Amino acid sequence: MPPWVAFVPRSTSLLAGRRIGCLSPRSLCNNVVSLRKTVRSASTHVSPTAINVRPDIPPANEELYYALSDLSGAAETYVNISRLQLALRGLAAQDAVTRVALLSMNSQIQAQRLAQLLLADALGNQLQWEKQLQQEAGDGRAVLLRYGEEDDVHSPSPLYKILSIPSRVLRTHNLEVLVSTMSTQTSNAPVPSTTESSKDALLVPKLQTTPSRSTPVPFPVHKTLVLGEGLHSAVEFGNFTSDTIVENGAMVQLAINLPPPLEDESSDEPSGCTMVNINLGTKALASFRESIANSDKFERGWFRSGMPALTQWLVQDLPPSEPTKPIMKSLVASLTDDVEAKVTKEDIKQLHKLTVSEIQHQTSQAMLEHLEIWAERSHTELRDQLDEAFAARNWHKLAWWKLFWRVDDVAMISSEVLERRWLVDAEKAGVYLAGRMNQAGFPDVLSHEASSDAPVVPEDIIQPEMSTPTSPPHPNDSPATALSTTVTSPTPWPTQISHSRSSLLTATIPPLQALAQHLVLSTLSTTSLSTALSALLYISVPSFSLFEASAIGALGLVLSLRRMQRVWEEARGTWQVGVREEGRRTIKRVEEVVRLIVRRSRGGVGREGGKVDEGVGRRKAAREAVEQVRTALANMV
Incomplete structure (x- = not known):
């Protein structure tokens, strides 16, 4: 067989x-x-989706080729895959095609006219491809210029239109020129997106497919020439490339279409920007083709148009050399520099995170130390001030036997205790502490977002509620005097003390005032009834003596006063205990809220910065792969 x-x-x-x-x-x-023939044709055209196809790599390029292949695996998150594949395809061939992109910031027809001037043969007549470049394409697709005869047939592509050009420049340097426009999103944006640098956007133009499918397709190139109209295009290009450095126009060159200068200016220094005049260059070329006697006019117009600088830039680093072209070495060096720059940027970012985490940790520790000092002083103030207030003469005015003429002073004296003795200094110190935390960047209200490492805090800590001290049960007590437990919005922690004081004033003093009035009225009523009963018995019963009848009235008076003493002293003692306990709860509530604020704020940076950076190994492997590529590149020289 x-x-x-x-x-x-x-x-x-x-x-x-x-x-x-x-x-x-x-x-x-x-x-x-x-x-x-069919089998031979099928065997020589390998499908682009075929796998495990070993390319026929020149022996001189094998070391660099495999080093770049390792770079794609070790630094896949830092390297531009499209440019890397272009470099691998160039190293796999003996004389690979060099791609140059000619991108216009305004109109593609101007870029096509500039491509005509760069590739046309001044000694020959105007060909058909030159006329096609001078006409604007109706579909707006890019144009790919390849060497060949004008009647060559190419398979249609949805990305670009292929023109075969019998250009000596394309044939000599094995060039392909892509003529297109910069996308509207790229050209109008003052700063490129964070996921793609401006250098990658220029060296990997995005080509649009058919209108029904607007997915951009990357088309990597070795060099890019950007054409702008007027000085505003230069400003836009400067804003666009503000995040990168253009190395003297070696890979990215800017050409600005401006009026020709009055005097000829020649400079041999490389520059990233060139002033050209397409109309003047077109007229000079047309005059030379019209008659060879116009050679002097052609030379003056050609140099004034700025075309010699662009022609020199177009063929720069393209002469064939062993083992590969200088443009390929520049592409590989640019890839390694970009990877190293991205790795360094990631290192700086991680270092900044660690620094911020350390500063945040120190700030949090300082805030917690200030909080502990505040809590200790607040508890001491609560104990000493309330002991002094309840031992003062003013508070003893509310003794049970003085209620008959001091019953209207219960609310005033109780309010004075709360307003002047209940955590007054602690409230001021809390405001100062809140100012320190605000200056350090901590919020004053807890966020309702869930936190994985935050402890479960009761609802009355996030939304403080005051509890009414337990008072003796009385049938005349109204449920309306109880404080509502429904809180509609959270209270910022610096104002929790004043909020708790207001709740005590409105929730506990009116019932205490009402109880005092009720006790006085009840005592007087019981005494009056017992006195009336004793008088009635003395008058209606002759056997009752005055002493016996007075004993009944005295018994009623003693019972009513005893009940008044017991209930009032119990209520006053309960109010004192409730005020002390509510003060401790308020201090504890503020302390827990502040600790939770510090913990959650520190968790946003501390948890992330406290983890072991998983990208350290990845960045180390990327650096090692870059060094291997540079070593292989140095061995080729």
Whole structure:
């Protein structure tokens, strides 16, 4: 069996076997020859989706090729894959095609006219491809200029239109020129997106597919020439490339279409910007083609148009050399520099996170120390001030036996205790502490977002509620005097003390005032009734003596006063205990809220910064891969 039969698909071989019997010898020979051509053609065109296809790499490029392949795996998050694939394809071939992009910031027709001036032969007549470049394409697709005859047929592409050009420049330097425009999003944006640098956007132009599918397709190139109109284009280009450095126009060159200068200016220093005049260059070329006698006029117009500088830039680093072209070495060096710059940027970012985390940790520790000092002083103030207030003469004015003429002073004296003795200094110190935390960047209200490491805090800590001290049960107590437990909005922690004081004033003092008035009225009523009863018995019962009748009245007076003493002292003692306990709860509530604020604020940076940076190993591997590529590149020189 011939060796080529092994490459024939099974369906094809079976079909050929079925038809062999019905073919003449001449037809059979023709079919075999045709089948051999088909198999040879299929074997030489490898599908781009084929895997495990080992390219035929020149021996001089093998070390650099495999070093770049390792770079794609070790630094896949830092390297531009499109440019890396372009470099790998260039190293896999002996004389790879060099791609140059000519991008216009305004109109593609101007870029096509500039491409015509760069590639046209001044000694020949105007060809058909030059006329096509001078006409604006209706579909707005990019134009790919390749070397070849004008009548060459190319397979249609949805990305660009292919023109074959018999240009000596393209043939000599094995060039392909892509003429397109910069996308509106890229050209109008003052700063490129964070995911792609401006250098990558220029060296990997995005080509739009058909209008029904607007997915951009990257088209990596070795060099890019950007064409702008007027000085405003230079300003836009400067804003766009503000995040990168253009190395003297080696890979990215800017050409600004401006009026020609009055005097000829020549400079041999490399520059990233060139002033050109397309109209003047077109007129100079047309005059030379019209007559060779216009050579002086052509030379003056050509140099004034700025075209020699662009022509020199176009073929720079393109002469073939061993083992590869200088443009390929520049591409590989640019890839390694970009990877190293991105890795360094990531290191700086991580270092900043660690620094911020350390500063945040120190700030949090300082805030917690200030909080502990504040809490200790607040508890001491609560104890000492309330002891002094309840031992003062003013508070003893509310003794049970003084209620008959001091019953209207209960609210005033109780309010004075709360307003002047209840955490007054602690409230001021809390405001100072809140100012320190605000200056350090901490919020004054807890966020309702869930935190994974935050402890479960009761609802009355996030939204403080005051509890009314327990008072003796009384049938005349109204439920309306109880404080509502519904809180509609959280209270910032610096104002929790004043909020708790207001709640005590409105929730506990009115019931205490009402209880005092009720006790006085009840005592007087009971005493009056017992006195009336004793008088009635003394008058109506002759056997009752004055002493016996007075004993009944005295008994009622003693019972009513005893009840008044017991209930009032119990209520006053309960109020004192409730005020102390509410003060401790308020201090504890403020302390827990502040600790939770510090913990959650520190968790946003501390948790992230406290973790082991998983990207350390990845960045180290990327650096090692970059060093391998640079070593391989140095060995090629």
